[in-house]
Amino acid sequence: MKAFESAQLYFNRAADHIDLTENMRRLLIVPKREVQVQVAIERDNGEISTFIGYRVQHDDARGPMKGGLRYHPDVDLDEVRSLAALMTWKTAVVDLPYGGAKGGLAIDPTQFSSRELELITRRFVDGIHDVIGPDIDIPAPDMGTNAEVMAWVMNQYAKYHGFSPACVTGKPVELHGLPGREEATGRGVGILTYKMLSRMARKPDDTRIAIQGFGNVGSHTAKFIHEAGYRLVAVSDFSGGYYRPEGLDVPGVLRYSLEHKGSLAGYTEAQPITNAELLALDVDVLIPAALGGVITHANADSVRAKIIIEAANSPVYPDADEMLTERGVTILPDILANAGGVTASYFEWVQNRQRYRWDLNRVRQELDHVLTRSFERVWELSIERKLSLRTAAYIVGIGRVGQATVLGGLS
Numbered sequence: 402m403k404a405f406e407s408a409q410l411y412f413n414r415a416a417d418h419i420d421l422t423e424n425m426r427r428l429l430i431v432p433k434r435e436v437q438v439q440v441a442i443e444r445d446n447g448e449i450s451t452f453i454g455y456r457v458q459h460d461d462a463r464g465p466m467k468g469g470l471r472y473h474p475d476v477d478l479d480e481v482r483s484l485a486a487l488m489t490w491k492t493a494v495v496d497l498p499y500g501g502a503k504g505g506l507a508i509d510p511t512q513f514s515s516r517e518l519e520l521i522t523r524r525f526v527d528g529i530h531d532v533i534g535p536d537i538d539i540p541a542p543d544m545g546t547n548a549e550v551m552a553w554v555m556n557q558y559a560k561y562h563g564f565s566p567a568c569v570t571g572k573p574v575e576l577h578g579l580p581g582r583e584e585a586t587g588r589g590v591g592i593l594t595y596k597m598l599s600r601m602a603r604k605p606d607d608t609r610i611a612i613q614g615f616g617n618v619g620s621h622t623a624k625f626i627h628e629a630g631y632r633l634v635a636v637s638d639f640s641g642g643y644y645r646p647e648g649l650d651v652p653g654v655l656r657y658s659l660e661h662k663g664s665l666a667g668y669t670e671a672q673p674i675t676n677a678e679l680l681a682l683d684v685d686v687l688i689p690a691a692l693g694g695v696i697t698h699a700n701a702d703s704v705r706a707k708i709i710i711e712a713a714n715s716p717v718y719p720d721a722d723e724m725l726t727e728r729g730v731t732i733l734p735d736i737l738a739n740a741g742g743v744t745a746s747y748f749e750w751v752q753n754r755q756r757y758r759w760d761l762n763r764v765r766q767e768l769d770h771v772l773t774r775s776f777e778r779v780w781e782l783s784i785e786r787k788l789s790l791r792t793a794a795y796i797v798g799i800g801r802v803g804q805a806t807v808l809g810g811l812s
């Protein structure tokens with residue numbers, strides 16, 4: 402199943418519960434604008450390479466569109482379109498004054514020098530600068546991009562439009578970024594995992610957790626859940642998985658990753674396993690925090706965790722979602738689980754527009770407040786109407802976007 406088709410299935414499932422009209426469904430599903438641009442650079446060896454850059458702007462009924470920039474070989478228009486739609490529902494679930502967008506390039510950033518990545522980013526901004534901006538569409542980091550890339554976006558955008566730090570979020574703290582933005586998605590995953598497990602009366606020291614992906618989101622999630630007292634027994638990244646049934650030495654794994662440019666390759670203090678084995682481990686909670694589509698009908702039966710927290714975007718495809726839900730697995734959906742990142746991005750955008758610096762404590766407190774409020778709303782709705790958390794979250798998101806669309810007027 403293609404990524405956008407899968408996003409639509411979740412949308413339609415929730416839309417059926419609120420009797421959304423066909424007209425409104427069409428209006429809310431079809432993206433507002435899709436842009437493809439050629440990105441050409443001279444490589445360090447003198448060769449010319451060309452790539453396609455995508456930006457999909459899905460919906461702006463609730464405000465300027467917001468969404469990450471992904472650099473990963475699997476990026477294509479369909480994937481970007483599905484991720485843009487997810488951003489629309491995500492910003493609405495946590496009630497931020499934004500719509501949804503996403504962008505990316507089908508490149509493996511590890512295969513380019515820093516100079517080449519900078520050139521790629523700047524040429525991409527050359528192609529899209531007139532359709533992004535603080536009141537139009539605000540990019541942010543996602544897989545394969547980071548604060549440095551966001552600094553290049555800000556700098557290149559300024560060449561056309563003048564000083565405008567609110568045109569992009571996830572910037573370095575030293576360059577109009579927000580303290581706590583980098584940790585925010587993983588911290589948010591941790592906060593929500595804690596809230597949900599508390600509601601399910603699970604004690605931290607009895608709870609074994611596995612995380613797939615040890616990049617920005619996975620590593621900060623690991624740090625938070627370790628500090629909260631849970632037992633992290635396995636982690637993985639592109640190099641494979643690392644399993645220690647009695648619990649990993651989390652500070653040690655974090656240190657190892659830091660010392661090896663974000664990679665766990667060669668980590669020997671745990672048993673090596675494959676990524677497929679990690680997904681099937683006998684754990685209480687599974688946190689996919691890398692790619693989309695890692696749990697499908699092909700491997701859903703092998704998943705033994707009773708709780709899945711979707712830290713990545715679209716890690717569980719709809720056919721697998723149905724199989725798991727029928728088996729009583731509780732899934733905290735991506736549009737809520739990883740919304741900490743966009744929430745902190747919103748704080749950064751506010752900070753940039755206020756020209757007033759927020760400190761880390763304030764960021765953490767407000768992040769906790771927004772995520773707790775959103776979690777309670779979705780949890781209560783799911784109990785009240787006997788729905789999965791995913792359907793409840795979509796109902797909250799679609800309801801808010803639909804309402805804004807009607808209030809804004811359609812003529």
Ligand code: NAD
Nearest residue numbers: 543544545586614615616617618638639691713714739742
């Ligand atoms: P990242 O690039 O920092 O890290 C990705 C991690 O996944 C790395 O550890 C990488 O080694 C690993 N990985 C890559 N291929 C893999 C494979 N085949 N199997 C297992 N692991 C693999 O990316 P990130 O920012 O941490 O994003 C991870 C996920 O979280 C993505 O789905 C992204 O869309 C989502 N997300 C990120 C943010 C954010 O603020 N960064 C916000 C919301 C959602």
